[in-house]
Amino acid sequence: MSAFRVEVRVMPRAALLDPQGQAIEHALHALGFGEVARVRMGKHLVLEVKAASRDEALERARAMCERLLANPVTEDYDLAVDGGAAR
């Protein structure tokens, strides 16, 4: 057993309106950052997961996303463990 640092990125589904992202984009434009477009805002969670392997840590984290961390109706998520990214 070792502890793996798992990072979870949860984003509003691409097809859905993201009013927070839009408000941030407008603020950036107002500050003169005219080059920015399609700003979207999500959540970033960092978990320490005890597991026998990296794969097991990922599998458990995925189960946590399915049960609680992301809402499948409104959000998508992806995972990264100990620096290596995985989907």
Add this chain to the structure above:
Amino acid sequence: MKRVAVIVFPGSNCDAETLAAARAAGSDAYFVWHRDTDLQQADVVILPGGFSYGDYLRSGAIARFSRVMGAVTEHAHAGGAVLGICNGFQILCEAGLLPGGLMRNARLRFLSRPVWVRVEQTDTPFTSLYENGEVLEIPVAHGDGRYVVEPRTAAELEATERVVWRYVRDNPNGSTNEIAGVTNAGRNVVGIMPHPERRDAPALGGQDGARVFHSMEARHATQHAADVRAVDDRHLRV
């Protein structure tokens, strides 16, 4: 007289008005704490509005796993009537007892004002005393009220006549198809974003919401004898 369990989560803040509205309609209403697993022979379960668990992670996401929700799910699956108001609606969606989800209002602002909704379905335990097409003035008070559902599910909700209330005049939060409230396939679980318990007496500015509670009371055939009452001191008393 219906036995009505009003569930209290940490952060519920419309529980007292909801209990009062149910009692005003003649129900035998009582509180059940989120840690309890006994609904005390409830005929109807109401999940009230508020900010359970501070809306952490997502509105309703944590409350959905509280202990009492096992009993609420069982009650719903057995055909028992369940109403979720505002945060209660969010919890029912998170629990999968209703389709869809509720996201941040399209224009971001927290909305606390009256809105107008049209009664689209009277074939539910909470709308039977309304007329189809009746327009009600009821307040909303939410930051996450934008009802979102996949296009396929939205089409199914429309085709199976499960949109119970729809915003009219304006769509305050950007909800899909102006949906303010829906029901499940069994038509026993209902969610509504506005607060009918805040408009159930003239002194509150109107009584357009009162028949939500009178409807559940008027429903025939209780599934439990009204005089059976479990005694459990852990339950909240009023």
